[in-house]
Each structure stands twice: as structure tokens, then as C-alpha cells.
Amino acid sequence: MALLPQLQQAVAEMFDMPTSKAFAPFSSPADFIARSVSLKASTPAAHRAFATSHPRLAMAQLSRAQGNRKAIKPKLSTPTKAPSSSRSKASIKVSSKPAKKPSKPQAKATSSWKTSARVAEQTPLTSSTQAKVRSRSARTPRPLAPTDHIRALSFLPPLHPPVTEASRSPEEEAEAAIHSVRLGLTPTTAALDRASSLFVRPEARFLYSAPRFLNLPLNTRIPEVCILGRSNVGKSTLLNALAGLESGGKAGHSHGARPSRFGLAITSARAGCTKMMNGYGFGPPLGASQQQVFERVLEKAAEDKKNKKRESSPPSISNLSRSQKRALTPGEPSPAHSLVIIDMPGYGFMSKSEWGTEITKYLERRATLRGAIVLIDAVAGLKDGDRHALAMLRDANIRTLIILTKADKLLPSRLLRMPPAIAAAKQEERKLASSLSFSTSVASLTASPEPGFQSGSTEGEQALRASCLRVWKTLRRIERASFGTVPWMEGQGWSPEIVVTGAGDPRGGGFGVAGARLAICRMAGLIPQHDATGAMPAPKKQKKTASPSGAGDLGVCSPAEPPTVVPFDQIQWSATATEASIDQSAVLRFIEQQEAAKQERKAQNQRRNGSRIEQKDSQIAPTDGQTSAHQASAVEGRAPATGGRKRPWKRQV
Ligand SMILES: Nc1nc2c(ncn2[C@@H]2O[C@H](COP(=O)(O)OP(=O)(O)OP(=O)(O)O)[C@@H](O)[C@H]2O)c(=O)[nH]1
Numbered sequence: 001m002a003l004l005p006q007l008q009q010a011v012a013e014m015f016d017m018p019t020s021k022a023f024a025p026f027s028s029p030a031d032f033i034a035r036s037v038s039l040k041a042s043t044p045a046a047h048r049a050f051a052t053s054h055p056r057l058a059m060a061q062l063s064r065a066q067g068n069r070k071a072i073k074p075k076l077s078t079p080t081k082a083p084s085s086s087r088s089k090a091s092i093k094v095s096s097k098p099a100k101k102p103s104k105p106q107a108k109a110t111s112s113w114k115t116s117a118r119v120a121e122q123t124p125l126t127s128s129t130q131a132k133v134r135s136r137s138a139r140t141p142r143p144l145a146p147t148d149h150i151r152a153l154s155f156l157p158p159l160h161p162p163v164t165e166a167s168r169s170p171e172e173e174a175e176a177a178i179h180s181v182r183l184g185l186t187p188t189t190a191a192l193d194r195a196s197s198l199f200v201r202p203e204a205r206f207l208y209s210a211p212r213f214l215n216l217p218l219n220t221r222i223p224e225v226c227i228l229g230r231s232n233v234g235k236s237t238l239l240n241a242l243a244g245l246e247s248g249g250k251a252g253h254s255h256g257a258r259p260s261r262f263g264l265a266i267t268s269a270r271a272g273c274t275k276m277m278n279g280y281g282f283g284p285p286l287g288a289s290q291q292q293v294f295e296r297v298l299e300k301a302a303e304d305k306k307n308k309k310r311e312s313s314p315p316s317i318s319n320l321s322r323s324q325k326r327a328l329t330p331g332e333p334s335p336a337h338s339l340v341i342i343d344m345p346g347y348g349f350m351s352k353s354e355w356g357t358e359i360t361k362y363l364e365r366r367a368t369l370r371g372a373i374v375l376i377d378a379v380a381g382l383k384d385g386d387r388h389a390l391a392m393l394r395d396a397n398i399r400t401l402i403i404l405t406k407a408d409k410l411l412p413s414r415l416l417r418m419p420p421a422i423a424a425a426k427q428e429e430r431k432l433a434s435s436l437s438f439s440t441s442v443a444s445l446t447a448s449p450e451p452g453f454q455s456g457s458t459e460g461e462q463a464l465r466a467s468c469l470r471v472w473k474t475l476r477r478i479e480r481a482s483f484g485t486v487p488w489m490e491g492q493g494w495s496p497e498i499v500v501t502g503a504g505d506p507r508g509g510g511f512g513v514a515g516a517r518l519a520i521c522r523m524a525g526l527i528p529q530h531d532a533t534g535a536m537p538a539p540k541k542q543k544k545t546a547s548p549s550g551a552g553d554l555g556v557c558s559p560a561e562p563p564t565v566v567p568f569d570q571i572q573w574s575a576t577a578t579e580a581s582i583d584q585s586a587v588l589r590f591i592e593q594q595e596a597a598k599q600e601r602k603a604q605n606q607r608r609n610g611s612r613i614e615q616k617d618s619q620i621a622p623t624d625g626q627t628s629a630h631q632a633s634a635v636e637g638r639a640p641a642t643g644g645r646k647r648p649w650k651r652q653v
């Protein structure tokens, strides 16, 4: 195509070279690079010209851009260093100065690349080669982004024990039992977001490291949850994931020194990395009203523990003034978080017996402990250490939540990936929500159910279900072993819902973490158990899509079935406390109710005091012609002086 001479000159000026050279076909890639460098902003036309003159190199660049690691990476020589031999001028030079002692395979690859490149320069790219490149890049596993993951995954025990048939072999019986394990209800996006916001905003903070129970800072106002598990099970990794941070995977950085880069907790592939009880603060401080509710709960818990009825109730903590409370707990700072999570040292390999002693003390004596999370490796399964820890929790009567970790090792990423259509729709919804007001966005999110896990019959999933079955059986056995002396029972002491996570998934990480956050919030009483938005049956459409993957055949409870009541709701204060802690409208409602009750009490007191004073006035019986101050004020139209609580005492004087 012939261009106007002026236009040619302008283009040549951009290239910073003579017109004849700028419009000559590219002689080599080095030539192309030289021109591209001189051209400040590379033009698509120049690339196209390069692709037609050097198709093989263009192909290699394309496949490298698509993340194909196998693609050959030619090391281009700079034009100044190009040797003067006529052969090397035409060919693609791999290195200006070949290494003196190249390793054998490297030298082979170099020479093969040289020859093939020379041939390819003369032959255009065939469609079959293009297809090969495309298929090769498609085969390479794409790293999963956290948004691609299913955010919540859990399993529930079978509703009824599987029917035993005489004709079935023990293997078939076991398989039937595995198939009867139900998928947990899929929480709604709103519920997951509510729980996640508590963990992520404001940023979680490292609080302290305590080698012994006595070194733990005093805490009487913030609910606490501890993470237990074998060493190297992934406790610290889960904590980082809960905080929305990636684990550093490197030991040696101080806690919270660089939270954005290395996560909060130190993680390591070597067992025994965490050696102290590390406390981390999550969420904003509880409001005054929530604080009162929490204090009442603590009082009740202490009362239950002593297991005796009080004849005359001592002064309630919630009725005390702020200074009185401070005097009761000297040295305790004002609460700065709504939840404290303690990352404990692991038991088992590379652990120390004194760690166990300190953890036992903590479990028995920490008044604000709302529950414990026991992490179990989905691949390794339950071990003796886990059984011992569960028995310890039973004896201390502490609510227990089981989380299976490292499940990403069992589940193929295809099962975890969000369907693209749903992912796109969710992204749109989020964009819309951020542009609208808070209330509108929450309302719109409440209606949308979170896409559920597409249950299949893969070996990994069956292993996961079998692992859950073993956990339930163990928990029931441990529960029975107490002979009913401890109220640590299914649904009360331990949650039958087993949360599945892959917090440290190296492919992108973090599947199931939002579900874990929600379960922890519920256990700590920050979100009610039977929150309407917490577990919403998925639409019927999902039921249909689930059956071809084998969910129906497996006896898996489809999400459309009526929700099962999970009676893990012994937290009596949760209904008010949790609504108040997260939902602002609920906070306002709660405060309004409190205000109304206060006003009413005040009015009653006033009425009572008024009538008492009237009685006294009548007893004093003013002499003829005299009126009391009360009557006088009433006559003058002022508020009676006896309106306040302290007035009668003043009047009598
Ligand atoms: N694939 C995979 N790896 C994980 C997961 N969680 C943790 N890991 C890895 O497991 C190793 C141990 O993780 P940590 O979080 O340090 O384990 P820990 O329980 O805190 O160990 P201790 O502090 O020694 O008790 C690390 O190499 C993590 O990368 C997971 O969900 N998936």
C-alpha cells in the first residue's frame, strides 16, 4: 500500500530512522526490536508486520503470553552484537556469546531451535500448528483465582442410619453409608458477606504471643475462639485465610510485621512452627449494647458452671458504670475487636508436653472462650491426638466445630470452580452493589443464593465423605464415653456440620473460607444460628443440575429439600447479640427498645415518687392558708420539684 510521502516521513520520524529503512520489510527479529524500541508506543500494525515476516517467533511469544511454560524462549541478540557472518544475519541468533560449557540438553535445544527457526522463517504458519499451540496452552492448568472457588462447603450426617440388608457385602454397606452423607445447606451470599466483612474489615491484627496461660492478657469482654489441631495441619494458614491474607509460607517473619505481604501468622511446611498461644483480633469493637449482652452471657455461663441457684442476685456487671467496670478488671484495655482467635501450638509430631498443659489450662479456665475449632487433615484423617483433644474439649464442655483442611488435595479444581455465567453475574451484582447505598445492596444480595458445590462421584469426594463419617462416629463415641455427665452433645456441644476448606490451596487458595467464617461467627454467637439469610434452600434449577453429577444417586440431600434443623443453638444470647453486632438496623432497633424501656422505668419511678410525696405532704398537713412547695409549683405551672428521684430527700430537709 503506497502512502503519501509526508505520511511516510512522519512515520519514519516516529521510528527515528530514514524513510527507506522504516518501510523496508523486517529482516530479522533484532531489526523488529530495534524499530519497536525506537517507536515509543508500539503499534498493532508493526506487530502484524512482524508476525507475517517471523511467524515462528510470534507464535512463541503468543504461547508464552498465554502462560505456556513449555514454549521455547529464544534469547535474542542485540543488533550491535550480531556477528558479521552472512548465515547468522539471516537466522535467529539464540545467544550472542554462547556459554562456554553448555549442558547437553540445553545445547541440543539451542541447535534444534536454530534450524527450525530458519526453516520456519521461510514457511508460513500452518493451521494445524496454530491449533496445536492453542490446544497446548489450553491443556496447561490455569491457576485458580480465589473468586473462582466455591466459598462454602460443608457436610451433614445422614438423617437416618442406612438400612442394612443381608444381601449386601460389608463393602457395599460402607459405600451406602458414604452415599447417605448429606451436603450442607448452601448459605446465601449475604450471610457469607456479613461474616466475611467481620473478619476482613477492619484489618485483622496480631495481639499477643503467650507462652503460658498465666501470660495471656486479661479478657472479660471480647468473645474468644481457639484453633486446635495436629502440628502442620494448617491452623496458621487457615487463620491467615480467615483474615483475607495469603500465607507467607516462610518462617522467620515476626507476627503482623508485614501483614499485607506475609500474612498474620507464621506458616511453615515444617511441623512445630507455632510455639506459643498467639492471639489475633478480628472485627470492630462491640457496641455498648452488645457488650452488655455479652456480659450477661458471661454471668449466666459462670452461674451455670457453678450449677447453683443464687438466692439474692449480686449486682450485675451490666448495671455498673464504666469506671466501676474498669475497677473490676484493672489493666484490661477497652475492647478493640469483636472476636479474638487464638492460634494454638499443634499437638503430635514436634510438639512439647508443656504446650498441652497450658492449652488444657486455657480450655478449662478462660471465661470468654466461646468455642474451639478442631482442624483435621482431610487426607490423613483422624489421629489419636485428635481423639485426645476432642475428649479434652468434652471434659471442659466447650463447643466444638470441626473443619477439614487441605481438601484441595482431594477435590479436582473443576468441582470447585464457580460456573462462569454465575461468576460473571456475581461480579456485575457486586459492581452494582458498590454503586448503590448499603441497604439497597444488602437487599439485592440477600435474594441471591450462593452457587453450591457441584457434587459428583469422584474418588476424592467419596474420601471426603468417608472422612466425615469417621469423624461423626468418633464424636459420638467420645460423647457416649462421658455417660451423660457432661452436656457436650451433638448439636449442643459439638456441631454436626463439618466445614470443608482448602485454605492453603496453592492453585489460588481459599476455597471454603467464607463458609468457615460463617460457622465461626455462629459458634461465637456473632450471627444467629437460624438466621433467615444464613441457610436458604437453593432454587429448583440447582436440584436438576445436581442430579446428573450423581448427587441424587448418592443419596445426597439436594439443596432444594426442606432445611434440616441443626440444633446447635444453645447460645442464648446470640439472637440479639449477633444481629446487633453486624446489622446496623438491628443495632438501632435494640437501642430504641432499650431506650423505651428506660423511659418507661423512669416514668414509673416518677409516678411512684410523686404519689409517695403526696402521701407525705398529706401527713405533714399544711396549716390553713398555706400550700406546699409542690402545690405551689403546680399552681405556677412549673414542673413539680419532686419530679426527680432525689427531690424528696431535699424537700424533707
Ligand atoms: N494444599 C494445601 N496445603 C496447605 C493447606 N493448609 C496448609 N497447608 C500447608 O501445610 C503446611 C503447614 O501449614 P501451617 O499453617 O504452618 O500449619 P500449622 O498447623 O500452623 O502447623 P504448626 O504451627 O506447626 O502447628 C504449610 O506448608 C501450608 O502451605 C491447604 O488447605 N491446602
Ligand SMILES: [Mg+2]
Pocket (backbone or CB within 6 Å): 235, 236, 237, 266, 267, 273, 274
Ligand atoms: Mg502454626
